Amino acid sequence: MKNNNIYTFFMFLITILLVSYFVPIWYIFIPLLIIGSIIYSTKSTPSFLLGFSSVFLAWFLLMMFMDIQNVGLLSSKITTLFKLPSKWLLISITALVGALLGGLSTWFGKNLKSSFGLLKDNA
């Protein structure tokens, strides 16, 4: 990734973390990423990967943070509930679920921008 993509990645990551903390709507990152992607996408933006990786990491961090504070009490019960072999699989699946939606959101955002012929070369 180029420098400006890394910059966009961190911007997405921090935005998702902050918004997740304050807004109790779990899919709020979808419109945010679509808009973000429309604003920040250029021809060389890795559109899917950008959303995918930022949500994956954001959710992963959120879960780690909550799990540590809860000393793993609930995650172990939900792991048993879904008959999963380990809580890391539960955390990974969850992060993956968010990541897929994130990836599709940024991909769609970039495609939309491109449909209207607004996609530019890197400045």
Place this chain on the structure above:
Amino acid sequence: MKHLTTVISLLLLVSLFYFLNSYSIKTASSTIPPIGKFINPITGFWKNAEKAQLKTEENINLKGLKSPVSIIYDEHMVPHIYAQNEEDLYLAQGYVTARFRLWQMEIQTRAACGRVSEILGPKLLPFDRLKRRTGMKYGAQQTLAAVEKDPHAKKLLDAYTNGINQYIHGLDEASMPVEYKLLNYQPEDWTPLKTGLLLKAMAENLTALEYDIEHTNALNMIGKENFENIYKDWWPEQDPIIPIGTIYTRSIESPLEISDSLLSINSFAPNKIDNPIDREEEDYMKGSNNWAVAGSKTKSGKPILANDPHLRLSLPSIWFQIHLSCPEYNVSGASLPGAPGVISGFNDHIAWGVTNAGRDIRDWYKVTFKDASMNEYLLDGKYVATKKVIEKFEIKGMDTFYDTIVYTHHGPVVYDKNYIDKKSLNLALRWTAHDESTEMLTFNKLNKAQNIKDYFEAISHYSCPAQNFVFACKNGDIAIQQQGKFPIERKDQAIFIQDGSKTTNDWQGYIPFADNPHIVNPSRAFVSSANQHPTDPTYPYNYSGVFDYNRNRRINNLLSGMNNISIVEMEKLQLDNFNMQASECLPVMLSKLDKTKLNKSQLKVIDDLSKWNFYNEANMIEPAYFEMWKDTFKSLLWDEFYHADFPMRIPEDVTMAHFIIDEKTSVFYDIKSTSKVETLQDLLLLSFEATSNKITHMTEKNWSEYKHTTIEHLAKIPAFTIDYVACGGNKSIVNATSKYHGPSWRMIVEMTDDINAVAIYPGGQSGNPGSKYYDNFVQDWSEGKYYQVYHSSSIEEMKKHASITLVLNP
């Protein structure tokens, strides 16, 4: 092309989102909620992962408060609520209880009024229909109407409701209890009716102990003489709540109460009928212990009171420990989430506790309808109109279902052509839980009672489920009364299905309050109850029910011999694992067993059993051997009941004990499926051989593992359940911990100037499986530990035991 990719990416995004947010996956055994909605870390289950380190100070505004309320949580998360008036106290109790137990409160009342198929689907429709047809909602409405006639009680109940609702309204998707997320539905507003429903659920739990249908089936199968031999009212070794020899008076006469008419019933008895009630036959003994010893028997010279209600063990626990303080009174103990006040506890003057009376207060009447429309039924030769109520059932994943319930003067017709009863027997249920009643007043008045006069006044408002209210006071008084609304009836009325077309079969009034069994400061210096008969047979009213013979005798034996008692001895008594039944049956079983045919490993089992001290301790294996042998023997002795085509009541264990100890000639020793006529010796040998076979294959290493005490989550979710709690005891043992039932609240209160009290229950204060307070008492409970109950009326004093403070502001 560009547009196509855009459309494809949008479609993928939308469909994936729809799948994750709205699509429930149905499997054979369960429904998985929309996966993204449930597992995401923003509003999903992760938000229920409670911080191990809680905030130490919180301020919340609540509408309807007159003054600020301070709540202090002690180290066990027991809330100590300090309000400046009683209404604020109840509002705060509602709020705090909902905060810990909302889902439980809601699911219990939903179940009581037959509304679980709304959230769990069509599988539960028969369950829901039975609840509506047995008149649970109808009963709750009657009770509520009676309570609301008292303006003060209405105000308190409204305040309690208001507190719960303010908690519900403050919830968002993230803060919702995890069960709502898992079952994918929303809580609805609390109503006073729901509190009524909760009390009806307790009534059903504790009084659906009648066997009219099963008895009628049995009478048909085995005849009158056999029936009277095995379903006996009373065995002479019984030690009733009111000591034998007490003289009773009867203050009213009832001319219609004629003597037994078993024979006329026999000719009337309808065809055998089926019913869907799941009896959990092997584990049905819901019981409880309570007692109070007078100061003359204690070290401190002040009375000590103990109570341990045995109920189905569950998570969240049926009890929520609480301390309520206002200028008028200061009360501590166990509350029922969903009902205001304290149910079993103590205040600055008195202590009280409850055990179930176990008396039969439900009767079934066969209704004769004029025709299939069920608009009129026969009564004393004339046809009278029925009342029909249409009940609506909303069902998840299915069309709405309507059920017409026919009401007669007896009560609702539970079984008719539209429900289970294909032969159109049309059975109506008469049940005191359907009547107007004011149990809520009893608990409110007990919470503030100061002496024995207040205690009797308080319990006079109580009707159902009938309880043995034990009492002790700082001034030295002790007392017990069996209190409830008991019908006056013939003996057969209580036992068999009745002809509902004759008013002579109706209940003939109710036993007056003053005639209910009670005793104050007896010469033996203690009072006690453990679900045994309330009285000996000289009591001047007929009654029947399900009664225990073992716990009470053990408790009374021990209490009689005890002196200089302190709390520690009372703890030991609550935890006593002596198996009275084994001590009486096993020596006879061993001596009558023909040992000549046994092999070496079988003789080893005999040897182990003969050396056993009759204690069902967790780490012993002999209790498992005995229980296995007894159960196998029981299934051979009562084979005709176990293999009957219709619902039957397996005779009680006390009857079995008599069939072992006083061997007699009886058809029941014979095993129907063999050509041989078996004797007691044959049954003992056959059952022992089968048992020793099982023993060679058994993997459980001790009694605790074999018994397998389980504390199940209310929605039976295995991940939220505690499997294998290590503990001794069993039903009919003072420590009555069986597979699913047990001492749900152990409390001991010493009435010294500054009351000394200990308590514990198998659960935790929080209903949240993601909280460390969900099940943190279970280990200590299983080890027989107790916690000090803090009850100071001073906030400053209480702050010494606590680190978390919550202030509720108007």
